[in-house]
Amino acid sequence: MSYLPTILAALIAGAFAYLWFQERKKARKAEARIGKSLRQQKKRLRKEQDRLLNALSDAFFLIGPDGVILFANETTTELVAGRRVAGRNYREVFLDERLNRPIEDSLTSGRGVVHQVVLPQQASPRGIVEKRGETAWVVDVAPLNRNAKKTITRVVIRDITTEHLVEQVRKDFVANASHELRTPLSIINGYLENLVEGDIDNQAMLKRALTVMQKHGERIARIVEDMLVISRLESGEAAALNVSPFLFTECVEEVLDRLEPLIQQQKTKIRFKIEDESLALIGDRFYWTQVFFNLVENALKQNPRRPLTLEIGARFNGEDEVTLWVADNGVGIPGVDLPFIFRRFYRVEKHHSQDSIKGTGLGLSIVKRAVEAHGGTIDVTSVPGQRTAFSIHLPKEALATEEQLLLAAAGDGDGQALVADRENEEGEHA
Template sequence: MFILKSVVGKLWITIIGLVVVVLLTLSLFLFRYIETSFPKSKDQAETLTRLAVKVANEISLHKEERRYLQVVNELLSAQGASILMVTANFEQIDPPFAQTQDKTFRYTDFFTKADLQKAFAGQSVDNRNTSSGPRAPLSNQYTAVAVPYMNESQTQTAGALILYQLTQSAEETQAYVKKLFVVVGVAGFLMTTFFAFFLLTRITQPLLQLKKAADLISKGEYDTRVPITSSDELGELGKTFNHMGQKLSDTIKALSHEKEHLASVLRSMGDAVITFDADGKVILTNPPGDKVVRDWNEIHWTDDWSGQDERQLPRKPETVPEPLQPLFQGVISEAKEMTAKLHVQSEVWSVVMAPLYSHEIVRGVVAVMRDVTEEFRLDKLRKDFVANVSHELRTPLSMLQGYSEALIDDIAATPEERKDLAQVIHDESLRMGRLVKDLLDLAKMETGNMELNLRELEVNTFLKRIHRKFAGLSKEHGITMTCILPEEELVLFQADEDRVEQVLTNLLDNAIRHTPSQSLIQLSAARTRYKGEDAVLIEVADQGYGIPAEDLPYIFERFYKADKARTRGATGGTGLGLSIVKNIIEAHEGTVHVKSQPGQGTTFSITLPCKAV
């Protein structure tokens, strides 16, 4: 039952149990006392019978003796007894003794006529031991005996003498006490129930309010408080609960602030941060980490991670990605921090993975990942740059050293031979000079230290001059160069003429060197739109050998040459021209693109904005 599970119900049952135990214990001792201190009803009846017989035997002989009557009357008064006298005709007569009670009784209150018939017949009759049948009205309250009394001549029975007394036996007292205890027990039950319902409002209601407030706090309502209605222990408990709620609210707010601070830090980090549990499931990520997990788990990895099979179903996105599995297992098993560099398709990632502890048990792993593809590429470019510079310088230096030694050793026999050797040394020194100059220019451009002399540039006039400059050279190679310009005037309001000329010089020089004779090189310009504004489009198109498709993405890198077999003669390029072109155009906030197919020529398109930089 619900009430037995409540505090009030338990208190109610406890109090009732205490009342029952007290009443039972008290009744046990009281009944024991009554049994030892009060006479039995049988004893009282026997005593009254002896007294009644004695009085009946003497009453007819001494009823005229005043002194005798006075003694008998005092004796009866001392016993609390009274006498009724009934004649054989069932007529009640006044006894010679004074009544000891104010209330007057009739013989029918104690005996029936059938009982008195026995007394008239010479028997002693007890109202508690009469024949079966209806009993007299006062038989339960009074103990009465009826004995015969004789006439004055002592020859026959004149009637019956009834001696009665309030019942003072143990049985009656016990019955009375039982009734009393039943009444007291019922009263105790009712009072206990009343006080239980009284305590329901004084104890249970505050406790229920505390429970309700605790439930609300457990649901996140940390500002919940309980009303204080008393200054007792429950009131102190309520105050303590409210104080605890305030402290908890402050702590939660502080934790939330720290959590938001940590979340902000994680969100603002460029590195990917991922937390896994011991089973490899993702617990927490920042946006870059979430992207890495999602992207990597959508790929079906082969054993070497070099490709993917789109026919396979993707892995579940909440698990450790395949490239991180070996590192994850190592951190879990060895419980120590590990670092690694992972090559994932075309990207390079630096990974630092550390264990998370809970009571000295590894409960998970946190991984911090950084995309170092650009750093890796730049490091590779640096190494390639050093290798390429060494390679580019090795040839002219070797030639300078060899031809200079030939001059020193007088190997050249004629002045013409010495002149040829000196010419080679001169050409290689010029080649080295161009290489050093290009390297210095490229270094300035990439570090942002390139100075531009910006002024207004009239494009049509400028391109006509460039065309005249290279027309003779192209004619020497059997190449036809044309210049197509619009009728409208094209103006760049801010441009460095020398740098733009350097761009076109590099492009036309490459076109002439890689275009066979009897072919065409076309220089053209037109108005266009770039980023929603007016711009000038300059194109250099040739009918040369073209550039393979696999080389197109790399032609603007330093020292990259699509023609790997081209000899490095005196007129050979340094491999830096196109890289310089790209940097100059980007410094003017423009763009350069290339379109090429092997055997069909190459077209370089330069777009320069007309407005001021």
């Protein structure tokens, strides 16, 4: 009987030990499950992080204290034309010193560095020749822990080429516009000074001075008008076009009426080659008038010293496209100038006398942007001394139907016939 308490104590201790062991076993299993769950969650978070970083349009990578790249997203790999990035020193990856310098400055100083880099065509970070010319990049570098002596550094490289080009175009536009306005203003001021000082003492000289000032004043007004038009076209305001149907021939006749004095002065012949004189467009007539006015005026002003034949035509290319063109048999455009003639303020003839009033240099830019605003394209071909042709290609959506014309006429309430007689293919307008 004296052993009973001992046996009971042993049994109780064993029971407690067994329960503790079972609980400990459960706890270890729970810990294992939690650990596994945490590892899986960490893995999922890492995948999600990589997915988000790879979705960035910017190059993003991490650099260790020794300059070795620890992580790089897919954009970084694309940036260097698929070359291996992770595990290599950044200097081995980016071969241009202008890209490496901001990274080196940050690693050395331990501070954040943001620097804009402009690279010429042959110095792309991709290590290949860029078709688009010079490129621009923002390199943003910063240590993850600025207080630590050795820390990981993150680098973001962003392509800002489009913004850079837009800014360059803006600067060029302002500079060119200032130059174009300065010339006529200087001429006007010169004559005004002579008038104020009394240097013009006869009626003939006075009349000439006033005539020159008037012409240059008109030139300033034309430059400002063209700048406003091209500004509207480039700012997106042209997206809200004042669309209405109108006859192509009516638009052309309006242009020819406005240019009649210049046509008569140069004894220019106008020849029509219009496949269907009932051809009608649906679009903003103001901009289409600008298009043909600039094309016809450009042909006249580029050929002032020779009898000129100007051809205006239209033809259907199947059911899906129509081509409109303005052609002349003048001096033509040199081949080296053809790729640039739609640029703002670009002129084929660089030598202008002060006594002659030239175009604003914006006309063909307006033409191109107005055509594109209507869903079309424009191209030019030229054989110097033989033929120069500007051809506009429009989709069928830019053509108006007879029903649309009738509805527009009914809305005007003028009761006039919509299809006016025009000269036929062999007709000429002097």
